[in-house]
Amino acid sequence: MKLSFILNEVPVRVEIEPPELLADVLRDRLGLTGTKKGCGQGECGACTVILDGKAVNSCMVPAARVEGRRVVTIEGLKTAGKPHPIQQAFIDAGAIQCGFCTPGMILSAKALLDEKPHPTREEIRTALAGNLCRCTGYVKIEQAVELAAHALSLIEGGETDEDGR
Ligand code: FES
Ligand code: FES
Structure with a gap:
């Protein structure tokens, strides 16, 4: 299926398999490897992203659930080449x-x-x-x-x- 959402303030559209998790879509399909995968079970927080203003474990979020929503990853924080x-x-x-x-x-x-x-x-x-x-x-x-x-x-x-x- 095609998934459309706002990633770091930019609209993106990506092909996913419905059981895929947000952490895997970010890392493997969109190349944003700043989102880390540690436990893969919602226990370590390494995969945290901000979804509609709230911090979530992206290894626990089915990617299909972010349709039309706003996601911020660590790559979205830097400003004009400087650290946030x-x-x-x-x-x-x-x-x-x-x-x-x-x-x-x-x-x-x-x-x-x-x-x-x-x-x-x-x-x-x-x-x-x-x-x-x-x-x-x-x-x-x-x-x-x-x-x-x-x-x-x-x-x-x-x-x-x-x-x-
Ligand atoms: S990888 Fe540990 S909570 Fe997601
Ligand atoms: S896990 Fe090494 S700095 Fe936190």
């Missing part, structure tokens, strides 16, 4: 070790910050609870989300930090 402020915050906070969990962590963080721009540490922890990091970098990851919230509030307030971001 959340990506930059992960770099600045030293929140990336092997990097396998990072796209999913960043997309869970984005879904949270889009809805709640100034989350508490507890809210950050809850939002990232479905994302596992085998390198156990959780403290720095939580600090990165706080840093990202601060950076985004400066941008929204029309200010820039010392790097001009």
